[in-house]
Amino acid sequence: MLPKSLWVPSFPVYRYAKSFTQDLLIQILRTGPLPKHIAFIMDGNRRFAKSNNLRLVEGHVAGSESLLRILELCYQLGIKTVTVYAFSIENFNRPKNEQEALFELIRSKLLLMVEKSSIAEKYGISIRILGDRSLIPVDILAGIESTEESTKNNSKSIFNICFPYTSRNDIAHAIKSVVNKAQNGEIRYNTIGEQTLEREMYTGQSEPLDILVRTSGVSRLSDFMLWESHQNCWIEFIDELWPEFKAWNLYVIILKWSYYKAKELKDLELTQAKRFNNETGNGCLKK
Ligand SMILES: CC(C)=CCC/C(C)=C/CC/C(C)=C/COP(=O)(O)OP(=O)(O)O
Numbered sequence: 657m658l659p660k661s662l663w664v665p666s667f668p669v670y671r672y673a674k675s676f677t678q679d680l681l682i683q684i685l686r687t688g689p690l691p692k693h694i695a696f697i698m699d700g701n702r703r704f705a706k707s708n709n710l711r712l713v714e715g716h717v718a719g720s721e722s723l724l725r726i727l728e729l730c731y732q733l734g735i736k737t738v739t740v741y742a743f744s745i746e747n748f749n750r751p752k753n754e755q756e757a758l759f760e761l762i763r764s765k766l767l768l769m770v771e772k773s774s775i776a777e778k779y780g781i782s783i784r785i786l787g788d789r790s791l792i793p794v795d796i797l798a799g800i801e802s803t804e805e806s807t808k809n810n811s812k813s814i815f816n817i818c819f820p821y822t823s824r825n826d827i828a829h830a831i832k833s834v835v836n837k838a839q840n841g842e843i844r845y846n847t848i849g850e851q852t853l854e855r856e857m858y859t860g861q862s863e864p865l866d867i868l869v870r871t872s873g874v875s876r877l878s879d880f881m882l883w884e885s886h887q888n889c890w891i892e893f894i895d896e897l898w899p900e901f902k903a904w905n906l907y908v909i910i911l912k913w914s915y916y917k918a919k920e921l922k923d924l925e926l927t928q929a930k931r932f933n934n935e936t937g938n939g940c941l942k943k
Pocket residue numbers: 698699700701702703704716719720723740741742743744747758761762763765766817872
């Protein structure tokens with residue numbers, strides 16, 4: 657028998673109530689500050705499969721469906737960039753059939769995303785693959801590069817798929833790239849700094865990372881977004897397995913971030929006003 661989480665959502669009344677509540681929550685959230693860039697470590701697919709007596713690959717399929725739901729919510733909210741950890745370089749240690757199934761799943765879901773009237777067109781999404789492409793099998797690479805190519809002129813939203821990726825590999829790739837440019841005379845040695853490296857990272861063209869979410873109750877970053885999460889990034893570890901990560905979980909995370917961001921902006925405003933008063937003497941005026 658299918659798990660409850662898979663058949664209950666198909667009831668029309670459930671669907672209507674859910675869509676009504678979601679629209680309302682989106683309107684409420686849009687009144688406050690919103691993150692520009694959110695990243696997900698989509699952890700827990702195999703445990704989901706195991707606990708629901710599904711085949712391991714079905715856990716990944718459920719994970720990819722969860723991803724499409726969450727992506728749509730992010731873009732509906734107006735979040736510009738979503739980055740996901742789809743395949744770590746460490747995942748090459750997994751059984752060959754699992755690797756192949758994951759590659760095929762990523763390829764087929766991306767092709768679905770770029771079909772006419774689908775999500776890429778609806779939200780103007782530019783799909784970008786971040787990672788070491790030389791490790792991707794050629795037939796899969798051709799398929800996913802075609803989705804990149806067909807969405808490259810979309811400028812409203814960005815979907816970064818980290819695949820095959822680790823942060824340390826990215827940092828090494830950025831350093832090589834800076835060294836190359838320095839050798840070719842494109843960069844002068846004495847101008848090299850953190851920002852030079854930042855521009856050469858795979859996320860160099862994306863907004864700074866505001867929120868990083870990891871599901872499945874594990875509190876590690878697993879070599880993901882190590883550089884990007886160093887400053888002003890809100891990190892959330894959620895107990896739900898990725899296929900069970902719900903809209904509600906996302907709203908709570910964004911609501912919390914938005915509350916603290918609004919408070920931070922208010923504090924900044926007050927500090928600036930105080931400084932202005934001190935400098936101009938406005939605060940000391942006596943009648
Ligand atoms: C289009 C597109 C980008 C699709 C993405 C498909 C997808 C959800 C990939 C994630 C794969 C992955 C290694 C998840 C981690 O859970 P796990 O397998 O480590 O599960 P566990 O923590 O329960 O062992």
